[in-house]
Amino acid sequence: MADKCDLCLLGLIILSSLLTDISGVDDHVFISSGENVRLSCNNALSDCKSKTTWNYNSFRHSAPVELITKGIKKKDTEKHERLSLESDCSLNIKNVTEEDYGLYTCQQWIDVNGTDQRQDPDARVSLHVLHVSVSPSSSSSSSSSSSSSQTEISPGRSVTLSCQLYSVDCDDLVSF
Template sequence: MADKCDLCLLGLIVLSSLLTGTSGVTDPHVFISSGENVRLPCNNALSNCESTTWIYNRFRHSAAVELIGLGIKKKDTERHERLSLGSDCSLNIKNVTEDDYGFYTCRQFVNDKQQGTDARVFLPVLHVSVSPSSSSQTEISPGCPVTLSCQLYSRLSCDYLVRTEGLQLLWVNQAGVDLKTDSRYKILFSSYHCNISLTTTLLNEDDNREWRCQLTLRNQLKTSVRYTVKYSGLC
């Protein structure tokens, strides 16, 4: 373990989410935080899942990847170990990452002919990163500077979501008070990256303190990320 401040964080990131859609878009949206498990509904399923195929696209017109073919999970995808098909033909994804955001299409085939129309779901993912950080283990203690960066990965532009859906990204404390009201925290929001960062220098009393990044649309909570300070080592 390095003894420099580029390895001076140890935090417990706990992810929680509410699975609901937006009101102003055509395709259903399921908001989730990275690290969570998610269920994507198939709203055109037939009597059994042997006719069900699930297809993934990062963007609407990007290259398609078949994840489930006629009820059978494909083994040659990098998501293979994290995918499963529900009894209702829903697609289950374990331990969601920011790379999982995109379009998921449920399509039905009988005798090689498509039945009905596609049922599409879009998965936006909220992800938090911490700096300074390392790929394995980090240390944190009083006097260490810390920056928490909370970003929404979505096919819709953040400006659009702010204007039409009232999107808000907020860092709040355990009582739900917006941290931008406290001068010890520097809060910066970028609508271009759909990112809100929190920067502060840690105090003795911050051990076990919780900060939470919240995503709301039209004043309704969609998903949140919780960061709990755990002191260990030196800066």
């Protein structure tokens, strides 16, 4: 059986082409749930560890959530254990979940006469998360275990793939 995500790829390609012209977003990243992702900060300075702030907006919250402030991870966020900041200022998220979709903003800070000032422009990355679930039909046999997402099928048997793309609404991006 082909990789289960291959069947949803066409939909992602179409969606990606529709989203490429949304104003204010530098990059769109599509990832399957359970994978690790790297979000690039395209305005990176040489001193990323102490000058980088990453914010997250899912539009489920009233305000953006600070994930990393000037190189230090915020411990009061749900994502704390799954985040890391790379030397090139990129944000790594381990084991992406459906809850991780949203708009991520990388801000760089520079010292101007002893005061930190934000370096423009911010890098904005829209993370879209694809979740694929497999449901064997009542007549097919399944050898799935709780730690595996594999379903075995044989000729004459069928499975149902359900694809859900968790994505920021275009109107939210424009009004952000």
